[in-house]
Amino acid sequence: MSTAPFDVEGAIDLIRLLVDHPGVDMATALDYYGRNAIHICALSGAGAALYDAITKGMSEEQIYPLLSQRDRFGWWPLHYAIDNKDPSGQMVECLSTSDQLVDQQVDGLHIFVFAISRYAWRQAFQIAVLMGGLSVMPDAVLDRAGSVADSHGTTAEFDELIAALAAGQPGLPEDFEERALSGGSTLVVTDSG
Structure with a gap:
């Protein structure tokens, strides 16, 4: 699969702005390819710090739909973390849900x-x-x-x-x-x- 190139730093800055905006529902904020903020986080290789910023103040019930949402390519955020070969391993653990481990x-x-x-x-x-x-x-x-x-x-x-x-x-x-x-x-x- 090939993904369209984009400005990683710009995407990270935009995500941080969205997270801090009270009127934005992170579950429905998607890019053209159907990727949510956590997809972008995993795709960018930004790591657990950005993940923590995105999910700050969210309950598990709010986070789960973001983790299990597939983009237009059928990929979860977990796919992007694997594809980027996150050296810390933090993202794979953050983004894994029990459903994805059996689905x-x-x-x-x-x-x-x-x-x-x-x-x-x-x-x-x-x-x-x-x-x-x-x-x-x-x-x-x-x-x-x-x-x-x-x-x-x-x-x-x-x-x-x-x-x-x-x-x-x-x-x-x-x-x-x-x-x-x-x-x-x-x-x-x-x-x-």
């Missing part, structure tokens, strides 16, 4: 499989942990994710991700992306217990 995307991709398809390894790891680990991950989701990794030539990376999850590691090795990008991913698993 499917418009084209049939579970959010875990979507992360694998975008080479967002750390985010895929985080999603699996948020779901409750490999033991509760549906076999069909794991099979589809493995097939996607195989079709992308990233089977070694996928195997390393699964091994790290199975071993109960707190995350992927720091050099994971560097090895993956250089084509030199090797299975590195340490015993966590």
